[in-house]
Amino acid sequence: MPDTSVSTPPVPLLHLEGLTRRFKGRVAVDGLTLSVRPGEILGLLGPNGAGKSTTFQILAGLLAPDSGQVRFAGRELSLSDPALRRQMGIIFQRGSLDDLLTARENLMLGARLYGLTGERARERVESMLALIGLADRGDERVGTWSGGMRRRLELARALVHQPRVVLMDEPTQGLDEAAFRTFWAHLKRLRDAEGITVLLTTHRADEAEVCDRLAVLDAGRLVACDTPAALASRMGGDILTVEAADPETLAREVREKLGVDAKVVEGKVQVEARQGHALVPRLVEAFPAGRLSSVSLRRPTLADVFLQLTGRALGADVPAAEPAPRKRR
Numbered sequence: 001m002p003d004t005s006v007s008t009p010p011v012p013l014l015h016l017e018g019l020t021r022r023f024k025g026r027v028a029v030d031g032l033t034l035s036v037r038p039g040e041i042l043g044l045l046g047p048n049g050a051g052k053s054t055t056f057q058i059l060a061g062l063l064a065p066d067s068g069q070v071r072f073a074g075r076e077l078s079l080s081d082p083a084l085r086r087q088m089g090i091i092f093q094r095g096s097l098d099d100l101l102t103a104r105e106n107l108m109l110g111a112r113l114y115g116l117t118g119e120r121a122r123e124r125v126e127s128m129l130a131l132i133g134l135a136d137r138g139d140e141r142v143g144t145w146s147g148g149m150r151r152r153l154e155l156a157r158a159l160v161h162q163p164r165v166v167l168m169d170e171p172t173q174g175l176d177e178a179a180f181r182t183f184w185a186h187l188k189r190l191r192d193a194e195g196i197t198v199l200l201t202t203h204r205a206d207e208a209e210v211c212d213r214l215a216v217l218d219a220g221r222l223v224a225c226d227t228p229a230a231l232a233s234r235m236g237g238d239i240l241t242v243e244a245a246d247p248e249t250l251a252r253e254v255r256e257k258l259g260v261d262a263k264v265v266e267g268k269v270q271v272e273a274r275q276g277h278a279l280v281p282r283l284v285e286a287f288p289a290g291r292l293s294s295v296s297l298r299r300p301t302l303a304d305v306f307l308q309l310t311g312r313a314l315g316a317d318v319p320a321a322e323p324a325p326r327k328r329r
């Protein structure tokens, strides 16, 4: 018999459909439709004001949308559905550990809040401490801990009750490079060990690079959703960056003399070029010695992709959204 089976895509664990939220008539989240697949780490990427935290708060049950809905494993997620909420772990942007408690006590408190008791709670606390590499520090009060250790403990606490999905709002904000790398190594290890699905918000390009997929938000709207590699491949080639005392004038002259699209980004002249290495000698020859302070060539990052998609730098704030048009009476 011929094989008539058809492969169906996995049912999304979380599905947002037309989510919209306004504040005093201004749109913060604008018709957001998005699916999170089981087992993936999906990043909501956008600058300050893009609508990431508003989306997070709706998912965390802290805010009701004006319209649209969220489905969790096929069921509509309401603000007051404790059974579904128990399947979620949440890490807020501002840490919520108790400084006066030890690491072990913080985890036990998290376990108890979700109804775990006795040996089961103790087992989960110990296994979480081991998974974040802090088993030997469990009896220390966390008030004196570094930001990186605290974030790892928050991660363990969000997972102690064995949720299926973990929501994280800017989980590595303020962490230095080393603490950021350690946090992510533990996150990926926990994801594999616990089989969780992760939805996080970020405005860090380095964090975006390590997500499985990215939903790029700008002014409350979804502008792209794909893997970091697929998004980066949308860029034409290399990024050539030129520093000079007069970037605006230089950008105009580069356009005129070399016929390439040069623009000023954060005070530097930037050119996207397929054959960046061939452009460097042309550029250096076209301008007299001393005019260019530095010339560098690199592969595009997700910050460049964001700029191309939105015309805005990832580090810039999104201007307050336009007020929603008034309805005709």
Ligand SMILES: Nc1ncnc2c1ncn2[C@@H]1O[C@H](COP(=O)(O)OP(=O)(O)OP(=O)(O)O)[C@@H](O)[C@H]1O
Pocket: 023, 024, 027, 028, 029, 046, 047, 048, 049, 050, 051, 052, 053, 054, 055, 203, 319, 320, 321
């Ligand atoms: N409680 C509120 N009242 C009024 N406006 C709000 C409120 N919360 C968010 N906004 C507005 O909604 C828009 C989206 O904000 P949101 O915090 O969701 O963005 P974000 O991408 O998370 O940025 P950030 O990283 O700064 O938190 C912004 O214009 C913001 O000023």
